[in-house]
Amino acid sequence: MQEIRLTPTSYIVLGLLELAGESTPYGLKQLAAGSVGHFWTLQHAQLYTEPERLAAGGYVTRTREDGGRRRKLYSITDRGREALEEWRGDPATDRAELREPSLLKLFFGADPKQLAAGQISAHRAKLTEYEAIRDGMPASVAEGPRQALDMGIRYEREMVRFWEELAGPLGHRG
Amino acid sequence: MQEIRLTPTSYIVLGLLELAGESTPYGLKQLAAGSVGHFWTLQHAQLYTEPERLAAGGYVTRTREDGGRRRKLYSITDRGREALEEWRGDPATDRAELREPSLLKLFFGADPKQLAAGQISAHRAKLTEYEAIRDGMPASVAEGPRQALDMGIRYEREMVRFWEELAGPLGHRG
DNA sequence: CCTATCATGTAATCCGTTACATGATTAT
């Protein structure tokens, strides 16, 4: 049982395993794609390697299917649950940086109007997608995902506004 | 002259070198700290290694001081300028993900009120910092940094609003 | 049957972070 460092990736895997119970990497991929993946994507390879790391640390267990494909199945352990719980309960969260590539370009002198065109459509598309998810969300969905989605919507709206104003400043309140 | 891949870090270094002319890694660090570092920080080690990479690719040149410390001095080459120009002119910018650790916690069930306390003060602090920079900005500062800062301000404001509403929903428009 | 696509993994590479180390200035 090695010491391993828990990264955001680790918590995503732990969180998904907590929700899903036993799952294969591909199962995790599917789960992630429909949920947390909307604002934090993982490479598929990570969903194979990260559970291995977590297993080495005792946060998950690995079993193998008996039948034909003998796929690897992972489950969260008590230790994993504790770690997840501790993480969730700790309000000291590292600050994220904006780290928008488009912002970098803007900063270093790219033409705002040109950039804006692409950014507006990208952010609008994402916004539409988020709103569709929200409108189709069954009442059973937990608060967390709902609130996270709400943040995503706000963010996209604000970015659309920002780029729209950059692209065509109509005085203000156009 | 090797093929190297240009990452956002590369463009930051190139962009800073374009602004600064010849500079040492430490000089770059100082420059970055007062500008782009507000929304995209680099480790100091990167400011020593990245210029080396760029030199290997022919995007910058390295010279050494004649005098005592014989520090390394980097300058952008024509090739570097071209690369920077092409990057700036290409509106096809990768989409950034939100990747807020706090959002991850929220998603996976952390207590919103508890999280909010920390987030509100962090985002308020950043907002205050940004506003101070904006208010102290000399008229000579280029559009790019100014607009990037504006985006940062909007972002922080929106995040403050979001967490405030989560922490204490006063109906709406409290 | 054949070919997409879905699914399951491993290996190599590389960038970013962290840690280590030391030289030069400045302040006390």
Added chain:
DNA sequence: ATAATCATGTAACGGATTACATGATAGG
């Protein structure tokens, strides 16, 4: 002088991305 901080690097490590490879399933 000496401590503190500023400055200048190198080395090790590790996680994330990318590339490679192959097996299973479904659709035509």
